[in-house]
Amino acid sequence: MKTILVKLKETEYQIHIQTGLIERIGSLINKFQHSSKIIVISSHKILRLHGEKLTSSLHQVGISHETIAIRDKEHHKNLSTLQLLYQKLARLRTSRNSLLVALGGGVIGDITGFVAASYLRGIPYIQIPTTLLAQIDSSIGGKTGVNLSTGKNLVGAFYQPQAVFIDPNLLNTLPKKELESGFYEALKYGIISDPKLYELVIKQAIKFSSHQNISLYKIICRSAEIKAFIVTKDERESHARMALNFGHTLGHAIESASAYRKFTHGQAIGHGMILATQIAKQLEKISAGEAEKIQNDISHMAPLPRLSNLRWQSICRHMLSDKKFIDNRLKFILPRKIGKVEIVEDIPLGVIKTIVRNYLRGIF
Numbered sequence: 424m425k426t427i428l429v430k431l432k433e434t435e436y437q438i439h440i441q442t443g444l445i446e447r448i449g450s451l452i453n454k455f456q457h458s459s460k461i462i463v464i465s466s467h468k469i470l471r472l473h474g475e476k477l478t479s480s481l482h483q484v485g486i487s488h489e490t491i492a493i494r495d496k497e498h499h500k501n502l503s504t505l506q507l508l509y510q511k512l513a514r515l516r517t518s519r520n521s522l523l524v525a526l527g528g529g530v531i532g533d534i535t536g537f538v539a540a541s542y543l544r545g546i547p548y549i550q551i552p553t554t555l556l557a558q559i560d561s562s563i564g565g566k567t568g569v570n571l572s573t574g575k576n577l578v579g580a581f582y583q584p585q586a587v588f589i590d591p592n593l594l595n596t597l598p599k600k601e602l603e604s605g606f607y608e609a610l611k612y613g614i615i616s617d618p619k620l621y622e623l624v625i626k627q628a629i630k631f632s633s634h635q636n637i638s639l640y641k642i643i644c645r646s647a648e649i650k651a652f653i654v655t656k657d658e659r660e661s662h663a664r665m666a667l668n669f670g671h672t673l674g675h676a677i678e679s680a681s682a683y684r685k686f687t688h689g690q691a692i693g694h695g696m697i698l699a700t701q702i703a704k705q706l707e708k709i710s711a712g713e714a715e716k717i718q719n720d721i722s723h724m725a726p727l728p729r730l731s732n733l734r735w736q737s738i739c740r741h742m743l744s745d746k747k748f749i750d751n752r753l754k755f756i757l758p759r760k761i762g763k764v765e766i767v768e769d770i771p772l773g774v775i776k777t778i779v780r781n782y783l784r785g786i787f
């Protein structure tokens with residue numbers, strides 16, 4: 424089992440990664456046995472696929488628990504779902520000694536984390552992520568929250584879990600496009616800090632798209648390590664953590680301009696990373712050869728749905744209304760080379776406009 428420590432100013436917790444871990448999750452959770460009540464928050468689908476393994480492992484060590492199933496599409500990550508959950512927790516007489524367990528992807532994890540942060544002014548929770556994206560990204564670092572109709576993740580809190588338990592076997596049931604979505608996020612870690620991870624992700628993604636057997640263990644361990652390291656350095660995203668936004672400035676804008684329907688998060692980030700690389704090339708931050716390699720590799724990982732039907736005006740509007748732009752300065756994370764990025768401020772809007780417009784027309 425690989426264990427990674429996330430050491431923060433006021434708290435610390437461990438990330439445990441092991442194939443088949445879910446089968447013995449009961450004994451691992453036993454450490455938190457002082458909890459008077461354990462409440463698993465998940466979705467009907469995930470419970471059908473993996474709930475039994477969790478339940479029998481908990482029963483084996485004599486832990487009883489309650490389960491709450493919620494809907495876990497992106498548009499359910501909202502205030503109504505929160506209200507429903509608060510009421511269910513109240514009916515179950517949840518106290519500050521209770522422990523919430525998030526079993527699911529980033530949507531379940533973000534909602535459960537925020538409920539844990541806010542119910543009774545804070546109760547403990549643990550994360551058992553079930554998507555590749557959640558295993559390498561959203562379950563680590565304590566960013567929790569929900570969307571408003573006016574924007575994504577606008578209501579939230581930094582609230583760290585007690586522990587994160589990662590079992591790569593849970594990904595065996597993941598739909599293809601959700602696994603691919605995680606690959607883009609893993610590639611991001613490679614570009615921001617680890618050329619070896621970059622090559623590993625490209626290799627595994629190409630194998631996966633040609634239906635060969637793949638192993639995700641190393642990718643998960645290394646990505647989780649990078650995320651944990653960055654979060655440890657910068658818990659509240661003042662500087663170092665901003666590198667994690669590589670590909671996300673335009674990626675988020677593409678996601679919201681297409682109403683979160685056409686692309687998975689990772690696919691939108693795939694486009695966002697290509698565009699950020701082109702901006703870096705234009706500003707001579709990266710060599711033309713390295714930029715071309717990144718673009719080609721991303722295009723060959725998996726077919727990215729095209730951006731046709733999207734317009735620059737719409738992407739621009741969403742980009743400028745992103746919460747990261749509230750001070751009205753265009754900050755981009757740009758690649759210098761594979762393994763190194765830089766925060767660049769005040770990029771002329773005209774540069775971004777030309778690059779995005781050309782990309783929409785298929786020119787790059």
Ligand SMILES: NC(=O)c1ccc[n+]([C@@H]2O[C@H](COP(=O)([O-])OP(=O)(O)OC[C@H]3O[C@@H](n4cnc5c(N)ncnc54)[C@H](O)[C@@H]3O)[C@@H](O)[C@H]2O)c1
Nearest residue numbers: 528529530531553554556557560561566593596597598601
């Ligand atoms: N908190 C953070 O730091 C952070 C970071 C990145 C993303 N996020 C958030 O994460 C969310 C996206 O999360 P996601 O990509 O994990 O997707 P998701 O939670 O939307 O899950 C995608 C789909 O996969 C299904 N699913 C989950 N696990 C499964 C499994 N093992 N087998 C079969 N189906 C399964 C879900 O039911 C859902 O339909 C977004 O809301 C995003 O804002 C948060």
Ligand SMILES: [Zn+2]
Nearest residue numbers: 608671688692
């Ligand atoms: Zn992301």
